Amino acid sequence: MRLLSTSLKPTSGTAQVKGYDILNEPGKVKKEIGFLSSDTGLYPRLTAFEIVTYFARLSGMQEESIKRRVDEIFEILDMNEFGNQKIDKLSTGMKQKVSIARTMVHDPDVLILDEPTLGLDVITSRSIIDFIKSSKEKGKCVMFSTHVMHEAEKLCDDIAIIHKGRILDVRTLADYRKKTNLNDLDDIFVKIVGE
Template sequence: MIEVEDLVKTFKQKDGSRLFAVDELSFTVQAGEIVVLLGVNGAGKTTTMRMLSTVLQPDSGQATIMGYNIKKEPQKVRANLGFLSGDTGLYGRLTARGTLSYFGKLYDVPAEKIQNRIEELSDILDMNGFLDKKIDLLSTGMKQKVSIARSIIHDPPVMIFDEPTIGLDILTAKNIISFIHRCRQQNKCVLFSTHIMREAERIADK
């Protein structure tokens, strides 16, 4: 579950003034629910998600992930969270499988469970055809699938996806949307951002 109450984030401008990127934002996301942050670029969607993932500290307000406070318990928040950011890079010399295995170890997932999880995600995201290819050789859509799988290799109860379909072809975007619907069916708590109204209408519970 995600609970956000009066979250505020400002950034200092060159003239010394403060720009409100997020201003007293409040919402909740329950298990088995998809909530969409819809807005144009610069509306504060990414800033909100970066605060919830503990990458940024809010100026005021509070938020919890599965009951853990993002300010006071960041490690527990990250353990219960899968976060896909638009600026997340992949190491080109590793294979897709190697990338997922490496991040599984970082999340302290047991070795045998890592392999099972890789196979599961590869089937769901249709990655079997390129699982053993180096990242440098993959298309944009393939890399995005690897990034999604990497962010949730530890099977977290809460998932945050920052514009996961941006720049993708129609078929790949549909595949990812179908995957997110599947997450809801598995009773995951999903927060999803987009600037595309039609996409929001297709996927959002609210």
């Protein structure tokens, strides 16, 4: 995921995101993606609004469209209540919402989300899952990593099972069920990893 986000360079090989090479056109790749992981923190001394606006400006958006987009995204994620509060005053769930807003503000076509619901309460977690679902329905490509199997069941078209840094299998949930004769993704995961 870090390689695709261009924050790390591959030792060999390359990849393309929306037709842009991660080695030769990292700037263009970064404009097309929204990347979120547990390592992408937020500036504690800035407000939610300032952070989201900052990243919108960095992606080259015009001031008028920034305002519109920020209002829209704050509304969708229900962030207006704490928009002008500094990050270090916010709860984990609020911070994660700001991170999602930061990832989505430039309306990227590709979303790379590394465990976006980690450590969140059920309600915040559900609102984030719903938001990802709606992004998917809008035709965005979402790459989503999780340890919570029912999230993968709920969201993913294609599921890659990764164990010890290697992809063991990639297929749809239906195909996994057919292959393993198991219904639950937890059981499917354990079976494939055990093989």
